[in-house]
Amino acid sequence: MLSATSRALRIAACRVPPPAASTAVSPMPEASPSRSTQIAARARSLSSTGRVSYAINTNPNPPLGKKNASNEMPSRIGLIGARGYTGQALVELLDKHPNMDLCHVSSRELDGQELKDYTKRKIIYKNLSPEEVAQLDKEGQVDCWVMALPNGVCQPFVRALGQSSSLIIDLSADHRFDGTWGSYGLPELVQRSKIAQSTRISCPGCYSTGSQLALAPVLEHLGGMPTVFGVSGYSGAGTKPSPKNDVHLLRDNLMPYSLTGHIHEQEISHHLDVPTAFIPHCASWFRGIHLTINIPLNKTMTSRDVRQIYQDRYAGEKLVKVVGEAPLVKSIQNRHGVEIGAFAVDDTGKRVVVCATIDNLNKGAATQCLQNMNLALGYDEYQGIPID
Numbered sequence: 001m002l003s004a005t006s007r008a009l010r011i012a013a014c015r016v017p018p019p020a021a022s023t024a025v026s027p028m029p030e031a032s033p034s035r036s037t038q039i040a041a042r043a044r045s046l047s048s049t050g051r052v053s054y055a056i057n058t059n060p061n062p063p064l065g066k067k068n069a070s071n072e073m074p075s076r077i078g079l080i081g082a083r084g085y086t087g088q089a090l091v092e093l094l095d096k097h098p099n100m101d102l103c104h105v106s107s108r109e110l111d112g113q114e115l116k117d118y119t120k121r122k123i124i125y126k127n128l129s130p131e132e133v134a135q136l137d138k139e140g141q142v143d144c145w146v147m148a149l150p151n152g153v154c155q156p157f158v159r160a161l162g163q164s165s166s167l168i169i170d171l172s173a174d175h176r177f178d179g180t181w182g183s184y185g186l187p188e189l190v191q192r193s194k195i196a197q198s199t200r201i202s203c204p205g206c207y208s209t210g211s212q213l214a215l216a217p218v219l220e221h222l223g224g225m226p227t228v229f230g231v232s233g234y235s236g237a238g239t240k241p242s243p244k245n246d247v248h249l250l251r252d253n254l255m256p257y258s259l260t261g262h263i264h265e266q267e268i269s270h271h272l273d274v275p276t277a278f279i280p281h282c283a284s285w286f287r288g289i290h291l292t293i294n295i296p297l298n299k300t301m302t303s304r305d306v307r308q309i310y311q312d313r314y315a316g317e318k319l320v321k322v323v324g325e326a327p328l329v330k331s332i333q334n335r336h337g338v339e340i341g342a343f344a345v346d347d348t349g350k351r352v353v354v355c356a357t358i359d360n361l362n363k364g365a366a367t368q369c370l371q372n373m374n375l376a377l378g379y380d381e382y383q384g385i386p387i388d
């Protein structure tokens with residue numbers, strides 16, 4: 001067993017800060033739109049086959065890739081809220097990850113039962129109290145704590161961990177608006193080198209991950225408030241019974257809810273720094289989100305112009321795919337990225353409709369959590385994430 005001091009040394013030794021990205025990253029409009037257009041144009045070139053190819057330097061925040069892989073030791077993980085949907089999705093990913101060693105799983109309901117679907121070692125669920133979590137941490141048994149708890153529940157655990165040097169990742173909304181809490185873990189839009197150096201990371205919400213990725217590239221061309229119409233499968237509502245995960249109520253049905261002021265409306269608006277309307281709905285399928293986004297433009301554009309902006313912005317991203325047609329939720333289920341497409345421009349040329357799909361339990365939660373863990377624990381950002 002490692003002492004707290006040796007654990008801190010071990011983590012410090014493992015975490016060699018990655019090189020800072022050459023450009024500060026912000027999804028905010030750039031000061032000079034014409035400059036980004038020029039850079040994009042320079043970076044695009046016709047290949048010998050006549051196809052346009054995209055150079056990675058159109059992406060202001062490219063993946064760090066293997067440059068971030070400085071840690072050769074496995075990391076020990078404690079998962080609080082392991083019984084839930086996001087916890088289970090993370091267990092599945094950790095099971096296949098070469099460097100993540102899940103050691104402790106907490107659940108009140110499954111206390112004493114064996115964790116299923118984890119093959120690396122036998123683990124028994126425990127109903128861990130905040131004090132027990134703090135004790136395990138002091139003993140140096142854990143390098144990273146993941147809180148997969150409902151909103152408003154993680155504070156006693158976070159407080160008990162205090163100034164611990166362990167990495168803490170919060171999947172709930174509790175720290176998403178707290179600028180003092182390390183990083184907001186949306187690696188495609190937040191400077192990756194900052195996430196890599198954080199010991200406290202707040203994971204974005206599922207709807208808001210898809211919405212921000214689908215809006216960020218056109219912020220400088222916004223001509224009014226965008227509106228995101230979102231439909232989620234019922235796993236988005238967690239395992240606690242509610243009308244939003246009542247399969248009988250949802251059969252042959254679509255349920256609108258929180259049509260103004262939803263926490264993800266606040267989150268999207270806050271992190272993009274652009275007021276955004278978000279109107280969520282719940283549907284009868286289990287996992288996967290569809291977003292249809294209406295975007296007023298401040299100048300006339302063609303569908304091709306808009307698509308090009310997205311392709312340039314996300315060049316080199318392994319978890320964001322820009323497609324021509326509107327993506328389908330059926331095709332994103334159980335997959336790990338986001339698909340963005342449609343780019344339907346109306347007759348005036350000043351309104352575009354963009355569609356995006358995301359699996360709420362993967363890139364909307366567990367996959368994004370693992371991306372952040374990889375960055376902050378010193379592994380390749382995509383290690384253990386199935387890429388297709």
Ligand SMILES: NC(=O)c1ccc[n+]([C@@H]2O[C@H](COP(=O)([O-])OP(=O)(O)OC[C@H]3O[C@@H](n4cnc5c(N)ncnc54)[C@H](OP(=O)(O)O)[C@@H]3O)[C@@H](O)[C@H]2O)c1
Nearest residue numbers: 081083084085086107108109150151172236238239360365
């Ligand atoms: N579902 C999604 O699509 C999604 C996507 C992104 C982010 N999130 C966020 O991720 C978090 C987890 O979501 P989820 O869907 O996995 O929820 P969930 O399925 O309802 O699971 C919640 C987990 O927390 C535990 N728990 C509940 N109340 C607790 C308490 N008072 N003290 C200790 N443990 C408690 C539960 O286990 P026991 O009851 O057995 O203790 C369970 O393991 C939420 O904050 C959610 O907003 C969810």
